[in-house]
Amino acid sequence: MRRTSSSGRALCWASLSGRWALHERHVSVSPLSGTLWRPSVWCTGTRDHQRGRARAVKTLGAHPIQRRGLRCSAAVPERSLSTADKTQQLLQVLRAVIDPDLGEDIVTLGFVQNIEFDSDGTVSFDVELTSPACPIKESFREQCTQLAETLPFVKSAQVRLTAQSPRAKSGGSGAAQDTLAQVANIVLVTSAKGGVAKSTTAVNVAFTLARLGARVGILDADVYGPSLPIMVSPDGGQTRVRLTPEGLMVPLVRAGVKLMSFGYINPDPAMLRGPMVSSLLTQLIQQTEWGPLDYLLVDLPPGTGDIQITLGQVLKATAAVVVTTPQRLAFADVVKGIQLLDKMAVPPVAVVESMAYFVAPDTGRRYDLFGKGHSARLSRDFGIRNTFHVPLWPEINEAGDTGTPITLSVPESSEIFQCYRRIAEGLVQECARVRFGASLIPQARWDPAQREIIVRLDDQTEERIRPASLRRACRCAACVDEYTGSQLLDPSSVNEDIYPNQMMNVGNYALAVNWSDGHQSIMPWERFLTGYRSASRSRQAGPSAARDSVVAAAE
Structure with missing residues (x-):
């Protein structure tokens, strides 16, 4: 049955959207004869991208109902979508959700799992995160919910956020493989110089990760001067580790964070020679029952000696955090620490500058006490x-002496917690990029025939660079003033015939070049490669003044 009017407006039932929609174009009525010109129409539902066959057409207006000569033709019934069809459409719309760390959509990454459709129009599914401490997990939930509810057969969407469980690592044998098999990420917290608040950083980042939902452990690797027993008081007043029937040491626990230190085994000073310390540390790692952990933070002793080398051999570390202070001497030691990490094949993904400044509580004025x-x-x-x-916060030092880390006691809205939260979230993102291969490590070689440095980005892409241009772009302390940023190197002093004697990768992030003029440069890939996606940023490198000075033409 249809009611017609001269206005030509039609109220159409869209079979896919299941709603009435008002249209003015598809139905028109002759004002003289009252004849319906188009008895069958296509109409658009309330969702712009859905179209369906109209089951009935009613025109609104003042004309009487035209019964004579009109027949109501039944619309062709829509084919009901199968579960497979619905799943395919859901996955298609969810491809719009991109993981900013890995640079891929969550469907391609396999993060969407356990899809279920209910008869009432509800869809539920899991989104598996790389870490329970993922800083953008709520953004994922919101995007997935909104996209799923744009589908015509979905009335509501329920998105469950899950996290990948650490899986036992295959390959190799021995106790180290067994006790660390369920540890997803091993992070070294290091400094080549003592007294830079390295242990304070390791402890507070660990408890911040735990408050964000991750399973965390701390290993105090300083046998001579363990600090963990002083900084963290375990739950239940326990001060000594116990053994399992298999002879493994059970870590102590505080607020869900697992703790292991030589100080929990022997409170007396460790008067041991280097080889004995290395053996003791190996046992401490291999004979501790860590269980499933998302992050194991290893608080290294300062320096670049036996203990650091031993850990590099025993542990397959995911990444490292370098802790320093603003002093120039500390910076020199940081460079040594980064070079050691490079030899250990551990990428440094963050630098924490502790005691960076002090803010006077009475005036709010900032003081750069150490530069x-x-x-x-x-x-x-x-x-x-x-x-x-x-910053230099007195509360951090006071909490470190009480056995309760500051990030365990302050509210999440506090400035101190937010400071360590930024460090923890940055670490979570960098570990995900390293583990899931979001970084691209170029390979450089010297072409003496063409007198060009050829850098291969992947199997298809190469960039060619003139050595003299790259040498002039060096930003080391001998070429650029570290305080003012002014150019110290005279570009005209660089001979056009200069060439690299040796080139080697520095971790995942830079190229070290020994030049024929005796100079050594460390050049971050981002500075001079147009097609490089840094492991620290996982996105296309943007233009920079330094890179613009380098002529890098794709082959």
Whole structure:
């Protein structure tokens, strides 16, 4: 049955959207005869992208109902969608959700799982995160919910956020493989110089990760001067580790964080020679029952000696965090620490500058007690983009002496917690990029025939660079003033015939070049490669003044 009017407006039932929609174009009525010109129409539902066959057409207006000569033709019934069809459409719309760390959509990454459709129009599914401490998990939930509810057969969407469980690592044998098999990420917290608040950083980042939902452990690897027993008081007043029937040591626990230190085994001073310390540390790692962990933070002793080398051999570390202070001497030690990490094949993904400044509580004035710091230079010279500044807060030091870390006691809205939260979230993102291969490590070689440096980005892409241009772009302290940024190197002093004697990768982030003029440069890939996606940023490198000075033409 249809009611017609001269206005030609039609109220159409869209079979896919299941709603009435008002249209003015598809139905028209002759004002003289009242004849319906188009008895069958296509109409658009309330959702712009859905179209369906109209089951009935009613025109609204003042004309009487035209019964004579009109027949109501039944619409062709819509084919009901199968579960497979619905699943395919759901996955298609969810491809719009991109993981910013890995640079892929969550469907391609396999994060969407356990899809279920109910008869009432509800769809539920899991989104598996790389870490329970993922800083953008709520953004994932919101995007997935909104996209799923755009589908015509979905009335509501329920998105469950899950996290990947650490899986036993295959290959190899021995106790180290067994006890660390369920540890997803091993992070070294290191500094080549003592007294830079390295242990304070490791402890507070660990408890911040735990408050964000991750399963965390801390290993105090300083046998001579263990600090964990002083900084963290275990639950239940326990001060000594116990053994399992298999002879493994059970870590102590505080607020869900597993703790292991030589100080929990022997409170007396460790008067041991180097080889004995290395053996003791190996046992401490291999004979501890860690269980499933998302992150194991290893608090290294300062320096670049036996213990660091031993850990590099025993542990398959995911990444490292370098802790320093603003002093120039500390920066020199940071460079040594980064070079050691490179030899250990452990990528440094963040630099934490502790005691960076002090804010007077009465005036709010900032004081740079130890100078301006060198985080900008670290970023410039080594391509480490994650640099964090922790102010000199008296509360942090006071909490470290009470056995309760500051990040365990302050509210999440506090400035101190937010400071460590930024460090923890940056670490979570970098570990995901390293583990899931979001970084691209170029390979460089010298072509003496063409007198060009050829850098291969992948199997299809190469970039060619003139050596003299790359040498002039060096930003080391001998070429650029580290405080003012002014150019010290005279570009005209670089001979056009200069060439590299040796080139080697520095971690995942830079190229070290020994030049024929005796100079050595460390050049972050981002500075001079147009097609490089840094492991520290996982996105296309943008233009920079330094890179613009380098002629890099794709072959």
